[in-house]
Amino acid sequence: MILDDFIYLDDKGIYCPYGDFYIDPKEPVPLAVISHAHADHAVSGNQEVYCTEATSAFMQLRYGKMAAKVFNLVGWHQPFKIKDVQITFISAGHMLGSAMILMEYQGSSYLYTGDFKLQPDNTCEPIEWHKADVLITESTFADPAVLHPDxxxxxxxxxxxxxxxxxxxxxxxxxxxxxxxxxxxxxxxxxxxxxxxxxxxxxxxxxxxxxxxxxxxxxxxxxxxxxxxxxxxxxxxxxxxxxxxxxxxxxxxxxxxQVNQQDTLFISDHADWNDILEAVKQVEPQQLWTLHGDGKHLKNYFKNGIFVKILN
Known part of the structure; x- marks a missing residue:
């Protein structure tokens, strides 16, 4: 059974009460699971962090001793547990070390994308997919009018x-x-x-x-x-x-x-509209929860199919 409150937003970020941890918290917390090292997802000062090796290296370079008190480095497809929630890191293709976070609890699965991209990139691990009951997706560019160029x-x-x-x-x-x-x-x-x-x-x-x-x-x-x-x-x-x-x-x-309309270099490291639709196709979720953007277009698009919940 999908739990409607499996994660929710509070003043510190995305909280999972069933594991008592935060995902990509906005402020320092006792226990954080961090998807990647960009500053809007990886703040300094957490007590304990679970992340990939690359994410830890970037955080320690940027924050020094303030990065976190304890780093738990986890490899790809190596499940670990926080309380009764089983967690697995799956490559998100956003940047080096970026991970989707698969969470499994009481027979249901929740896949948090973090930031992700489908475009080829020789400087990071390629995106991978995993089926889940709930897809918790970024919606930075979740608009049919936004299609990233080559x-x-x-x-x-x-x-x-x-x-x-x-x-x-x-x-x-x-x-x-x-x-x-x-x-x-x-x-x-x-x-x-x-x-x-x-x-x-x-x-x-x-x-x-x-x-x-x-x-x-x-x-x-x-x-x-x-x-x-x-x-x-x-x-x-x-x-x-x-x-x-x-x-x-x-x-x-x-x-x-962009500097102006003539001098443009549109290179994005996020998913565009078609990429998010492809993510839904690959993950085959029963529900779609949106974060980090505006989910209204997705809610309208899937109104006769998948249940869409806008978390932000």
Missing amino acids: PVEEIKKLNDIKINIMLGSYALGKSQRLINLINEHAPQKKILVHHKIMPLNLIYERMGYKLGNYQMYGRKLMKNQEEFVYIVPPFTFDSYVRATGVKRLFASGWKNL
Whole structure:
């Protein structure tokens, strides 16, 4: 039997009362199960954390001793129990170490996607699927009007730009994917990375994910017009809003983060509308619960079929 209150939202985040743990809490809690290392899912200061090895490495790099008091590292498809809830990590394809969280309790199963994507990505584990009674999905781009373009075709836009490029990107996950894509599909470009991105790259390399050619940014290098692509985090990108002699682009699935209508680089690490429908097809849930976005379009789409509950 599906329990309507198996998880619910409180002031600290997504709470499972049957295991007395939080999933991706917004504030520090005694016990957290964390899907991936992006800051909106992985806060510092939790007492005890269950996560993948990569997620732990990124959190410890970013937060140091404040990351968590205890890390329990769990491999893919290795079930563990918190009280009477059995939990299994399944690859979400969002970034290195990102996990869907399968929870099984009293004969029913609940699959929390966290952030996920279906697009191929050489810098992380590919998405996997598992059947579940309830699919608890992110709905960041759960709108029929939002369909992500092919990332390869987007990155090929760089080939037509013959001056240096300042490419804004989130430091973790997106930057590493961009380095790999540029090396494969715009190989004449010389990639420079901001110093904040370099230690994250080293974790990828240590875990066996070779990104391709890149080097640390140097001011003297950018003075030469050699088709450099300088990848920078958002705060640096925003601080150079009036930069001259370079083409400014920001890689994101969000339209409001594009520089303008002409200079766009739509590369998203989230599921679009069709991807969410594919997730429902693969998981075959009896119920669909939505988080991290707006579930109204999904509720309308499945009104004559699957029960849809909007949690946020």
